[in-house]
Amino acid sequence: MSDLSETPSETAETAVLPAGPPTTPAIEVTNLSRWFTGVHAVNDISFTVERGQVIGFVGANGAGKTTTMRILATLDYPSGGTAKIAGYDVIKYPGEVRKRIGWMPDHYGTYNNMTVLEYLDFFARALGYKGQERIERIADVMDFTDLGSLSDRLIDKLSKGMGQRLCLGRALIHDPEVLILDEPAAGLDPKARVELKHLIRILAEEGKTVFISSHILSELDEMCDSLLFINQGKIIHHGTSESLRKGSAETSLIEVQLASSPERLQEWAALAPNVTFKDATKNGGRIEVDSVDDEVIATVLRRMIKDDLPVTDFHLRERRLEDAFIEILGEIEASGTPIVS
Amino acid sequence: MSKPSSSPPDPIGESMTDFPARLSPMLVKELRQGMRTSLFAVAFILLQTFMVLCFVANIADPGSSDANGFFWFFIITTLLVVQPLRGFNALSSEYQLNTMDLIQLTKLSGWRITLGKWTALNAQTLLFVTGVLPYLVMRYFFGNVDLILDLVTILLLGLGSALASAITIGFSVFKNFLLRGVLVVGSAIGVITLFFLVKEEVFRSGISSDEAATLALLAVCSLYGCFFFLAFGASRIAYQSENLATTKRLAALTMCGIAYCFFLLPVDIGAIIMAASAVVLSFAVIDAVTEALPNYARVLIPFRKNFLTRGFALFFAPGWISGLGFFCLAVAAWWAGFGLLNLHTGDGPSGIDEWVAILSGPNLLIFPLVIIQLFFHRQTSSQFTFGIYAFTQACLLVISMLVLVMANAIRHYEDLIYSVLPLPSVLLFASADGEANKPIFLYIALITTALCLLVPRIRSHAQYRDFFKHLK
Numbered sequence: 051m052s053d054l055s056e057t058p059s060e061t062a063e064t065a066v067l068p069a070g071p072p073t074t075p076a077i078e079v080t081n082l083s084r085w086f087t088g089v090h091a092v093n094d095i096s097f098t099v100e101r102g103q104v105i106g107f108v109g110a111n112g113a114g115k116t117t118t119m120r121i122l123a124t125l126d127y128p129s130g131g132t133a134k135i136a137g138y139d140v141i142k143y144p145g146e147v148r149k150r151i152g153w154m155p156d157h158y159g160t161y162n163n164m165t166v167l168e169y170l171d172f173f174a175r176a177l178g179y180k181g182q183e184r185i186e187r188i189a190d191v192m193d194f195t196d197l198g199s200l201s202d203r204l205i206d207k208l209s210k211g212m213g214q215r216l217c218l219g220r221a222l223i224h225d226p227e228v229l230i231l232d233e234p235a236a237g238l239d240p241k242a243r244v245e246l247k248h249l250i251r252i253l254a255e256e257g258k259t260v261f262i263s264s265h266i267l268s269e270l271d272e273m274c275d276s277l278l279f280i281n282q283g284k285i286i287h288h289g290t291s292e293s294l295r296k297g298s299a300e301t302s303l304i305e306v307q308l309a310s311s312p313e314r315l316q317e318w319a320a321l322a323p324n325v326t327f328k329d330a331t332k333n334g335g336r337i338e339v340d341s342v343d344d345e346v347i348a349t350v351l352r353r354m355i356k357d358d359l360p361v362t363d364f365h366l367r368e369r370r371l372e373d374a375f376i377e378i379l380g381e382i383e384a385s386g387t388p389i390v391s
Numbered sequence: 392m393s394k395p396s397s398s399p400p401d402p403i404g405e406s407m408t409d410f411p412a413r414l415s416p417m418l419v420k421e422l423r424q425g426m427r428t429s430l431f432a433v434a435f436i437l438l439q440t441f442m443v444l445c446f447v448a449n450i451a452d453p454g455s456s457d458a459n460g461f462f463w464f465f466i467i468t469t470l471l472v473v474q475p476l477r478g479f480n481a482l483s484s485e486y487q488l489n490t491m492d493l494i495q496l497t498k499l500s501g502w503r504i505t506l507g508k509w510t511a512l513n514a515q516t517l518l519f520v521t522g523v524l525p526y527l528v529m530r531y532f533f534g535n536v537d538l539i540l541d542l543v544t545i546l547l548l549g550l551g552s553a554l555a556s557a558i559t560i561g562f563s564v565f566k567n568f569l570l571r572g573v574l575v576v577g578s579a580i581g582v583i584t585l586f587f588l589v590k591e592e593v594f595r596s597g598i599s600s601d602e603a604a605t606l607a608l609l610a611v612c613s614l615y616g617c618f619f620f621l622a623f624g625a626s627r628i629a630y631q632s633e634n635l636a637t638t639k640r641l642a643a644l645t646m647c648g649i650a651y652c653f654f655l656l657p658v659d660i661g662a663i664i665m666a667a668s669a670v671v672l673s674f675a676v677i678d679a680v681t682e683a684l685p686n687y688a689r690v691l692i693p694f695r696k697n698f699l700t701r702g703f704a705l706f707f708a709p710g711w712i713s714g715l716g717f718f719c720l721a722v723a724a725w726w727a728g729f730g731l732l733n734l735h736t737g738d739g740p741s742g743i744d745e746w747v748a749i750l751s752g753p754n755l756l757i758f759p760l761v762i763i764q765l766f767f768h769r770q771t772s773s774q775f776t777f778g779i780y781a782f783t784q785a786c787l788l789v790i791s792m793l794v795l796v797m798a799n800a801i802r803h804y805e806d807l808i809y810s811v812l813p814l815p816s817v818l819l820f821a822s823a824d825g826e827a828n829k830p831i832f833l834y835i836a837l838i839t840t841a842l843c844l845l846v847p848r849i850r851s852h853a854q855y856r857d858f859f860k861h862l863k
Contacts, residue, residue, distance in 0.1 A: 087769055125492050127631065127686055141688050144632060148496050159490035163427040164420070171407050175416035176497035185407060220493070 074137035076101045076228050076259035077122060081131035083283075084117050091117040093283035094131065099261060101136075101227070104254045106270030107263040108375065109280035115263045116156065118280070119232050122261070123153040135228055152221035156233040158213060160205045166216055167192075167201040170223065177224050187223055195219040195249065211242025218249060229253060231262040235269060247273060267371035279375060287378055294375075295368040302342050303367040304351070307334040309360035318359055325350055336367065417499060417507020418514070425477070425511055434473050438519060441465040442526045450533050462530070463544075466523060470548045474516045475555035479571065481508045481563040482624055491628065501629030505560060505621045512556045520549060554582075554613045554620075561620030564627040570778050585670070604658040608650060612667050615646040619671075623678055626709070627777075632689035636682060636709035640717050643675030647724050654731050661732045668728050669752075672721040676756045679714030681777045684854060687861035694862060701862050712858050715757070715847060722753045743833050748822040750836040754815035757843045759783035764850040791816035798826075813839050 077099035084092040092114040099105050109115045120126040121133050124144040132139060138146040161169060170191060174184045192198050195215040200208065208216065214234060221229060231250070235243050250273055254260055264270050270277060271291045279287040287294065306315055312330035319327035319337050324346060328336040339350050347366070354361060410419040425431055442465070448458035482505065485491040494504060527545070531538040562574040619639070626635040650668045653660060687710075694704035706716040729749070732738075762783045763770065770779055794817050813835045821827040848855060 120492075123492075123496065124630075125495065141632075141686065144630065144689070151496075153492070153496055155489060155492060157489045159488050159493050161420075161424060161488060161490065163424045167407065168420070168423050172416055172420040173493070173497060175412070175419065176494065176499050178498050180412045184412070188407070 074134070075099060076103070076136060077105075077261060078134040078137075079118070079122075079131070080133075082118065082121065082128050082133055083130040084114075084121060084126065085129050090283050092121070092128075095280070095283070095285045096131075097278055097285055097288055099259060101259055102254075102257045103276065104250070104260040104262065104274045106267075106274035106277040107261060107280065108265075108267060108270065108277055109263075113280045114283040115280055116232055119153075119230050119261070119263060123151055123230050124148055125153070149224065150227045152224070152226035152229045154217050154221045154229070154231045154234055156236060158217035160208075160213060160216070162204075162206050164205055165202050166197055166205060166208070169205055169216065170219060173220050174223050179223075187225075191219040191222050194222065194252075196245075209242070211238050211245065214238060214242065214246060215249070218246070222253075226258070228259045228261065231260065233263055233265070235264055235266060243269065267375065271371055277371075279378065281379060281382070286382055287375075291371060294371060294378075300340070300342060302339045302347055303328065303336055304339060304347070305331070305334070305336050305365055305367045306354070306359075306361060307331075307363035309362050314359060318354065318357060322350065322353060322357075333362075415503060415507040415510065416497075417504055418510050421508055421511030422514060425515055430473075430477065431515060434469060435519065435522065438465060438469050439522060442523060446526055446529055446533075449530055453533065459536070462526075466545070467548060469519055470516060470552040471555055474512060474519065474552055475559045477515075478508065478512050478556050478559040479563055479575065481512075481560045482628055483563050483566050483571070485628075486566055495628075495630055501625035501627075501633055502622065502635060504628060505625040509553075509557055509560050509617070509621055512560070513553055516549065516552050516556070520545060550610065550613050554616045555579075557617040557620040558582075561622075561624035564624040565778065567778060570781065574781070588666075600656075601658045601660055604653055604656055605660050605663055608653055608660070608663065608667055611649055612646070612671065615642065615671060618642060619674055619678075626678075626682065631683075631686040634685070634690045634693075634709050636679065636713070637707040640675060640679060640707050640720075643671055643721070644724055646671050647721075647728065651728050651731055654735055661735055665725075665728055665732055668725060672725050673756055676714070676718050676721050676753075677780070679717045680711050680757055680760055681780045682709055682711050682714055683776075684710040684712065684858075687858060691858075691861045704862055708858075708862075710858070711760075711847075712851070712855060715760075715844065718753070718757055719844075725753075742828055743830060744822045744825060744827040747818055747827040747832045747836050750833075750840060751815040751818040751822065754836065754839050754843055755819065758815050758839065759787065761843055761846045762787075764847050768850055787814055787816060790814065791820060795820050815839060 075098045077097075079098070080096050082092055082095050083090070095114075095118065107115050107119070117126065121128050121140060122135060124140050124147050127141065132141075134140065135147045136150045138150070140147050164172075167188070170188045171184070174188050179187050192201060195218055197212070197216060197219060200212060205213070205216070218231075218234070221231075234250075235246055238246060247269065250260055250262065254273070260273075262270065262273070267277075274291070276288065276290045277294060278285060308315055312333075312335045315335045315337065316327045316330070319325045324340050326338045326340070328338050337350075339347055341347070351364060354364075410422070441461070445458050445462040445465070448455060448461070452458060480487075482491075485494065485504075499507075523545070527538065527541050530536050530541070558578045559575055562571050562578070565571050565574070619642070622635055622639045622642075626633075626639065629635055647668045650664050650671070653664050690709050691704060694700045694708055705713055706720050707713060726749070759780050763779055767779055770776060791814055794814070798821075815836075818827060818832060818836055818839075821832065
């Protein structure tokens, strides 16, 4: 990453700048709160994101996602608590934080009467790049986001997907360590979504920390190392999608396809230990194993084959993330306590 | 990124060298955008067409006042109306397009954003002026006109255009179209009124050195005006940890000092000097007392050094709290000028009504704060808006006018009306009518001053406590 010198207004900040150790977490939020008149948008949340992780930030509209992200991007102020990016406090060292983040808002901003190249050139100049370095940075970004063929096209003539790629490119001009993407896939068609997902995957492989919010849980599941659920300004779950799917269940549901009738599966399940037949399907049925231990499940499946059942397919039936999310919300409503793992 | 290109394609490099790297990014962006708009092209072509027509008319009838009038009408319209109005959406459009956040994350400060937009607009104005210059020269050869006078007029119009553009760009920070419109129209009326008042004063004095000194003072004031309005807009788009307030307030006091230097010249423009300093300080005070409270954790760091800097913060730190401190300083500065004027002329305030006016004038600027503190208290923290101040001031003006009409209609009740409604504007009207010559009016004015300073202190106790906590 190139060295961006501080603006004059940040001289005082630089003078008392702590060393930014590379071992500090990429994002560190401690007891963060933000309240507006009559609204508690973010309520005492804490979480940590390690460097190189891709974290999905999930929540309903008005849950506090955008407020949290704006605070992390130094665009808003916390009413209480602290937020740090790569060890730098967002209030005390906004200049240092800005060097390290790439921000992509939900309603991305573009200009009329301006070409793709001019747009990127403006932000490259505004970030302090000069001469050959500026040209190289823009070329890199255009290459990465595949915008080379569109360089002379006016921005208002771009499709939503192209515009979103352009905005991702803008966020990457200064090669930030942490990317904060607020609903980047909102309003995109399936093809553009796949392209965007692909670009984010590449960035993750390159070791960038990506903090991404979305309503589409299945998409986040494919991209993210872990998920952070927020509801009414509070963190209600932080963990991997696998742990979320498993939840607090003590049994496993397996869907089995057979070359014969489902009755054979039902008969077999009645005699097999640890197994209960749940229901029949068109070409088989669902059985419940009274354990979530992988070894026990493997033993059951081996026995099924060994007992000559004409199995054509079987797979572990996992909870959908959406169901898990709704379930967590239900548990919170029932107990009144957030579940944070 | 995964695919870094060691040698970028030539077309990219070539396309990006149209403007030198040392130019402000905002200027480059605005020029690229602005010169692509149809309004610029249409205005340029229309102006050229009218210039040709006026030139032909001048040839047909040399010295014709009609042709001359049209010639200047089109130039004035372009420079003082069309071009400044192009800045009407300059800053608000960044909010509408959701680009303000993106710009703020770059190295561009609020001031550089605003200055870039203003410079770009003036660069385009310069293109218009350059396009007009050949016609000026041709008029000289064929039209029997004074070329030097024409050039001076163009220069003054250019300065006026720069000020008008600064006003529209500064006020374009408000997202509310109506507020922006009212402020721009109000400013236009104010500038035109001021122009005619000064014009009358210049002609009345009838001395060339006075006229030159007045013009010099107005030119300096115009330059300060450009700075002020740009800084006004810049401070309202700036990141909450940016401090533009100190510069703005010091600049206002410096401008006031420059104006007072004209007392040293052997000219008789004391009234103009006082009027100019009153306008400069009034705008600075209004700006200071309507500033949102910033992020003290960041902006007060430079003020924490020692006892002196902490004292300095009471008048020059960002936010309306120190804005009230600055108000006291500005009043003292204006009274100091008033003292200088009295030394110069040997006069002084002769009656109670003059003292009432001297007190009520400044009160007029901060009285809306009492209303805001009492009825819109929630708006006094980070969401403090200039709009509420402007609205309150407008309402107070309307009430004052009604009181004045009533007072004129039932003269026996004047005392009662003026006493019951201690509005600074009412007291000023009373003073102007010579009706405020009783001590009661002076007491009312003093009580109003105390109210203006104490009510915010009491109602916003928590904000004051926060300010002093961060100053320690």
